[in-house]
Amino acid sequence: MRTMNGLSVDACGEDQVAGNLCSLEHSCGFHSQNCICATLRSTFGMDLPKGAHRFALATGQEIEPDTLPNSPVIGVLTGAVGIVAHLSDGRRTITGLFLPGDYINLASLKRQFDGTITALAPSAVQVMEHLVFEKVLDRSNSAREHFIDQTNNFLFRLLDHSNDLAKKTPVERIAAFIFELKNRMLPRKDNQFNAISIPFGRRDIADYLGLQPETVSRCFTTLTHEGVISLPEADLITIEDVRRLRLIANGGRPRKRGN
Secondary structure, eight states, rough: EETTTEEEEOOOHHHTTTOOOOOOOSSSSSSSGGHHHHHHHHHHHGGGTTEEEEEEOOOTTOGGGSSSOOOOEEEEEEEEEEEEETTTOEEEEEEEEEEEEEEEOOOOOOOOOOEEESSSSEEEEEOOOOHHHHHHHOHHHHHHHHHHHHHHHHHHHHHHHHHHHOOOOHHHHHHHHHHHHHHHSSSOOOOTTTEEEOOOOHHHHHHHHOOOHHHHHHHHHHHTTTTTTTEEEEEEESHHHHHHHHHHHHOOOOOOOEE
């Protein structure tokens, strides 16, 4: 494993170019039929490493956008990555959440980037220079359509998230967050459909939802005591009552002090 711009480059990203670039379990940034690997191979062959690199990120490791050359597009392969910003008094907020199959498009950035790209869990990302990514999209209509869909989905998620932060109580935000994970995360093969993995810790959930970590834990406890969810493991949520959780997430729960 070598480094570029202070990041660890996963050697298999180069060694397996001629073979199966999709060596990770779930995703190469495009899911299933939208897999980008075949298009990358047909377009660039063994020259792929000159324009695309795969990085392994440890929890908390940061990418400064200004250090990345040629306005890249970053595809999240595994783990969870956030845009983390700090206020002048040190308060931390996660302004964007990216999960496997999502993209951070720095190619169209027209202003100074506010924050750092931070791994919220052990993660892998694929960084493709802007011109490389454009060539891939030119060669694959399905890849281009998928990328446009992902961009639109990201916009609507931001709108939904801003509504959550502006109007919903803490327990309603947690309920909505559970459904967000359910809709965005690939299902764990060894669990039922309503079991959702939590890819990062309570502090990150709090910073994403504008809450305190203690409030996050209290809300999970409230939903558990009400029989809406269960927490069989620290990083796993099971939805026990989908209808009631949906009602809470949509703001239909009677207001109670502290909730």
